[in-house]
Amino acid sequence: MPGIRAARAAGRPGGAPRLYALDGIRITAALVVVLYHYVGLNTAWGRNTSEIFPALRPFALFGWLGVEIFFIVSGFVICMSVWGRTVGDFAVSRVSRLFPAYWTGVILTAATLWALPEVAKLRHFDDWNAVLVNLTMLQGGVGVGHVDHSYWTLFVELKFYALFALVVMCGVTYRNCVLFCGIWTLAAVAAPTTDFRLLHFFAMPQYAPYFIAGIAFYLMRRFRPTMLLWGIVAVQFLVAQHYVRGRMETNLGRNLADQLSTWPARVVIALGFLAIAAVALGLLDRIQWRWLSTAGAITYPLYLIHMSIGITLIHHFRDRVDPAPLLASVTVGMLIAAYLIHRLVERPLTKRLRDGMRAGIQDIRLNTPLPASRAPRPRVPAQPTDSDRDPVPARQT
Template identity: 75%
Template sequence: MPGIRRASKNEPGARLFALDGIRITAALVVVLYHYIGLNSAWDRNTAELFPALRPFALYGWLGVEIFFIVSGFVICMSVWGRTVGDFAVSRVSRLFPAYWAGIALTALVLWFVPEVQELRHMEQWSDVLVNLTMMQGGLGVGHVDHSYWTLFVELKFYALFALVVLRGVTYRNCILFCGAWTLAAIAAPTTGFRLLHFFAMPQYAPYFIAGIAFYLMHRFRPTLLLWGIVAVQFLLAQNYVRGRMRMNLGKQLSEQLPTWPARLVIAVGFLMIAAVALGWLSRIQWRWLKTAGAITYPLYIIHMAIGITLIHHFRDRVAPVPLVVAVTAAMLVLAYLIHVCVERPLSKRLRSGMRRGIQEIRLNTPAPEPAPGSDADPASVPDAYEPPREPQVREPAFSSFRR
């Protein structure tokens, strides 16, 4: 593309270990919020148990916002040069194996150890079956684990970005997508058009869009346009901070707490992804971060209901801080086992099966009819059995002098 040159220090195919570090940090922050910020696991105010940690843990839900920025960055990076079929295969094989394992384990824990009533969001066991589709958020069915609400937000982002993949993932198309989604997210709250609000996701769109812009900086180079997109998304995100606090902390507590720590965390998140995009963290090559990044998703899937139930069960037998540390360590180990024993083998099989299915679709899809008069139009090509006519060349008049 004219005017766009790839920065030599940012190879698009190179693994970004710093991004893995950001992901696992965001996941642990969310764990801290659920185990210390919420009272569910302890049946008492956690301010009495964790007077120093609780003020920080109350803002741990912001790890989800950081996840969304990373998701915009990673999805744009992973689909570059791929088809819609490749995109679908990569997302399904990546998301569902660990998710199915998480649902099975969580449902069993909630069935056999139903100690915390706040964790039971299902009205009937058939809701577990619906949860296997990851579509329960659109059907009004309760989540097996409340943290799964973010997965439906991710699915809607994938559906939107599939439009870009369909047209071709290019610099220009990504910019146009960011602009169109920004306008839709701005208009959605005031139009009353529920379908637009459903897909535009005004509260979360700024993070995904910023992630896409950051990846374009990484793949090509930072420009005033890309910085402008990021700045606009950061400013738009500020409009929803108070509402997100109310959603996570309740009306009363959210009104008592200041919003500036949340705004600061969001700013730090933007700055960290910017540092990755600009290559400032490229020297971080710690191999263990690859494993840490890989277990981030399984950890997020299993940590809430199972972890809170464990804490609730042992809260009167183990001191609070050692109990939180032990349960967090147990969730990390369980996440690693899910990654190794379930996610890797099942993802491989799922990926192979889906690729065969997509190949079958391609083989059985008829070629489009050629336009009349084109080179591919059979009517414009002479029949194979009709020999070409010899061109009639008229002998020059002066040829008689050679006889």
């Protein structure tokens, strides 16, 4: 099949075109999350948004599923990016990629909530000490509130990176990735049945299916689709269905979730799986729209700044501007701000942070003696042979 051959060629180092389709999926997922926070929730408007956006709200209510799509993309991209890298390389790439925009998002969000503290529900942190803890991205592990509630997904991502670092330590191979998918699946299935909190903490049963499916999809792209890999994806899709109702209750509240059917959520999840499957099979490789690379690049800063800042702005101007123009202007404003963060903060600071971390990793390597089993053996001079000591002319025949 030409599409599969192209996909396998694209998975090889040095021959991989940019996957613009992934950028398109990412920005689409980000925008539906924005729609959920601005229209699906009533927080910004102070009244039921079904009165304001009656046609848009039924779609916006399921915008939280963009997070699940993000997790599939993350599994795909992380598996793709770590091939042939060391743990140090992996740590440098993740820290330098995540933190410059994140620090900016925390500072801007905290400043906005301090200047316009009118939406009480957005004050998820107690004081400025919590803001300092948020700068580490570890607040989810120490019980400190998020400056922006959407940051909870970042701690889930960090746990995924910690788990996948084990694969990097063992060597990123086809076999090790498949074993990782199998072991994580077993852990995620077992975690809800035990009282072992650490297992539940890292196994992340609700979200593991999406990361694991993303890894399997990348293995399809790098090598070829097999019944084993399709089986992994199918199991993850079916397991994910178990948590749909719970995720609806978490995002919409039990009363509203009970009034809605789960099938729209299941359809969105299926579409997400199908979209990444199309990328894995090379079916979307003809999409080469260069503007998508910019759209994909601003996805992360958009996610970081859109919720609390955007809701506060809508709340502040809701009595002065009509709803539709206000919604559009705040959304466009968030996109522009995300682009500025990408160009003015992410690009320069990521390079500096990456260079500094690489120097630190190199210093560790230079000052860490290798184990005896890995240390180079001293070269022993070759012992002279008898012919070296007493050369004998060749026998004449």
